[in-house]
Amino acid sequence: MTTPQHKIGSGFGAESTADDVLRGIDLSGRLAVVTGGYSGLGLETTRALVRAGAHVVVPARRPDAARSALGDLGDPGDSGVEVDELDLGDLASVEAFTARFLRSGRPIDLMIDSAAVMACPETRVGPGWKAQFATNHLGHFALVNRLWPALASGARVVSVSSAGHRRSGIRWDDLMFEHDYEKWTAYGQAKTANVLFAVQLDAFGRSSSGVRAFALHPGGILTPLQRHLPREEMVAFGWIDEQGNLNPDIDFKTPSQGAATQTWAATSPQLDGMGGVYLEDCDIAEVAPDDQKFTGGVRSYAVDPEQAARLWTLSAELTGVNAFA
Ligand SMILES: NC(=O)c1ccc[n+]([C@@H]2O[C@H](COP(=O)([O-])OP(=O)(O)OC[C@H]3O[C@@H](n4cnc5c(N)ncnc54)[C@H](OP(=O)(O)O)[C@@H]3O)[C@@H](O)[C@H]2O)c1
Numbered sequence: 001m002t003t004p005q006h007k008i009g010s011g012f013g014a015e016s017t018a019d020d021v022l023r024g025i026d027l028s029g030r031l032a033v034v035t036g037g038y039s040g041l042g043l044e045t046t047r048a049l050v051r052a053g054a055h056v057v058v059p060a061r062r063p064d065a066a067r068s069a070l071g072d073l074g075d076p077g078d079s080g081v082e083v084d085e086l087d088l089g090d091l092a093s094v095e096a097f098t099a100r101f102l103r104s105g106r107p108i109d110l111m112i113d114s115a116a117v118m119a120c121p122e123t124r125v126g127p128g129w130k131a132q133f134a135t136n137h138l139g140h141f142a143l144v145n146r147l148w149p150a151l152a153s154g155a156r157v158v159s160v161s162s163a164g165h166r167r168s169g170i171r172w173d174d175l176m177f178e179h180d181y182e183k184w185t186a187y188g189q190a191k192t193a194n195v196l197f198a199v200q201l202d203a204f205g206r207s208s209s210g211v212r213a214f215a216l217h218p219g220g221i222l223t224p225l226q227r228h229l230p231r232e233e234m235v236a237f238g239w240i241d242e243q244g245n246l247n248p249d250i251d252f253k254t255p256s257q258g259a260a261t262q263t264w265a266a267t268s269p270q271l272d273g274m275g276g277v278y279l280e281d282c283d284i285a286e287v288a289p290d291d292q293k294f295t296g297g298v299r300s301y302a303v304d305p306e307q308a309a310r311l312w313t314l315s316a317e318l319t320g321v322n323a324f325a
Contacts, residue, residue, distance in 0.1 A: 001206075003274040005287050005303055010270050012282030014219060014251070018048035018259040021282060025267055028053035032266070033101075033108055033147070035059055035088065035140065036115030037081075038066035040223030041160070044259035045112055046070065050080040052267075054110070059086030059097050059143075061115075088115055088139025089125035091319060098146035107152035110266040113140040113194070114160045119183040120228045129318075130176050132186045137193035141315045144201065148323035151211050157201055158265045159215040161194035161278065161302075163294055168192060169301040170311055183228070192302045195278050197315075199308035202276030204324045212275030214265040215302075219281065221258035222246065278303060 012021055032049050036042035037058035046056045050073055058081060060066035066083045073081050084100060087093040116136045123131035129138065144157055151157065167188025171177075177186060198215035205211030226234065234240045238247055246252060264282045265271065277284050278298035288297030301307060316322035 001273075003277045003284070005277050005284060005298065007283050007286060008270065010264070010268070010283045012260065012264060014253065014281040015257060016260045016264075016282050017254070017256040018044055018263040019051065019256065021260050021264040021268060022048055022052045025269075026053055027267065030054045030109040031106055032056045032110040032112065033059065034112045034114060035086070035143070037112075038062075038069040038083070040114075040225055041218050041221065041255060041258045041262065042112070042114035043069055044255045045114060045263050046081060047073065048256070048259060048263055049110070049267075054080065056081045057101070058083050060084070061087045086143075088143065089131060089135045091126060091139075091142055094139055094142045094146065098143065101147065102150055106150065107155075108147060108150045109152055109155050110158070111144065111147070111151065111155065112158045112160065112262050112266055113144070114262060115140075116160070116190075116225065118162075118164075118225045118228065119187050121183065122177070122181040128176070130181070130186055132183075132190040133175065133193065136187075136190035137197065138315060138319055140194070141197060142319040142321045144197075145316075145319075145321045145323040151205075151209070153210045155209075155211045156266050156271075156275075157198070157205070157211065157213040158262050159194045159198040159201075159213065160262055161198075161215045161217060162187075162191040163217045163220075163280075163296070164188050165191040165195055165217075165302050166288070166294060166299050169299070170196070170307060172310075175314070192299070193311060193315075195298065195302040196304075196308040196311045198278075199276050199303055199305060200312040203305065203308070206275055208324075212271075214271070214275060214277060214279055216261045216265055216279040217285070218258045218261050219253040220250070221253045221255055223255060223258070276303075
């Protein structure tokens with residue numbers, strides 16, 4: 001059954017942290033995969049999952065940086081976290097990582113796709129794909145499809161999107177920005193793709209193996225994600241002042257608060273039997289009117305089942321991977 005895109009009143013909110021939503025949840029014996037699990041929200045998610053008893057696999061573009069960031073969790077091997085190599089912008093790297101993982105024969109209980117690049121200058125990867133769509137969507141598409149045999153019955157897949165999805169739907173006539181690249185439109189399209197991916201994956205998963213999928217906006221949090229933004233742009237947005245101080249009038253979340261919604265999506269019993277919906281502030285979001293400015297909710301085009309199916313077919317053609325063919 002499809003899940004209504006309406007709030008459920010979880011009792012958690014914008015100020016809840018990843019540890020708050022995990023209180024009373026024992027993840028001992030559960031295996032999680034967290035892309036980007038060594039920076040920003042992914043790092044806080046990994047730490048919280050490990051504290052709750054999970055074993056977390058962190059596929060990293062920079063494994064040494066990942067080991068260093070995760071060092072406070074203890075010695076590799078017995079700390080509950082392991083690092084492997086993965087570049088989401090390189091399909092051969094995705095194939096190599098998944099082959100290594102599948103050889104280990106372990107089932108995945110939770111998968112959180114947190115890695116992304118935001119508003120980068122025009123960059124092409126692989127066969128000439130735009131970096132944001134390729135990294136944020138196509139890389140995760142290939143990753144999850146290749147890992148499908150390991151996704152245990154009842155597993156959850158969480159696609160970390162953004163309120164930025166409201167900057168653009170899927171540009172069906174110029175997906176790879178052959179014309180007029182604009183970094184925020186490209187981010188918006190990629191983040192819409194993250195939501196549509198969860199909608200279609202959930203449609204496949206709920207009718208086959210009971211795997212459910214969610215997408216979400218984590219909130220606004222200053223992390224290394226802003227690395228491609230010049231200071232003047234962040235000042236112009238009103239995020240910081242000329243000296244780099246945070247604007248106290250903007251409700252930025254802490255990284256742990258920013259990690260809460262993805263952690264809740266992956267683990268909360270409140271979401272049992274649900275899926276295919278977009279979340280924010282640890283609850284299901286409402287659908288926002290198309291003409292509404294950036295105040296919350298999900299655009300209807302991002303949760304449209306027809307567009308989700310169309311994007312799935314196109315992504316399978318582009319990546320050559322489809323677990324449901
Ligand atoms: N922070 C916010 O305010 C905010 C708001 C809305 C949505 N989000 C979403 O939240 C998620 C996490 O963002 P964050 O703030 O935690 O950002 P972050 O600190 O920059 O973390 C992003 C992670 O993605 C990894 N990554 C980038 N390109 C990769 C590639 N080609 N292959 C593998 N990994 C790659 C990065 O690895 P390297 O460090 O090695 O590059 C990093 O570990 C993203 O999906 C973002 O769109 C964040």
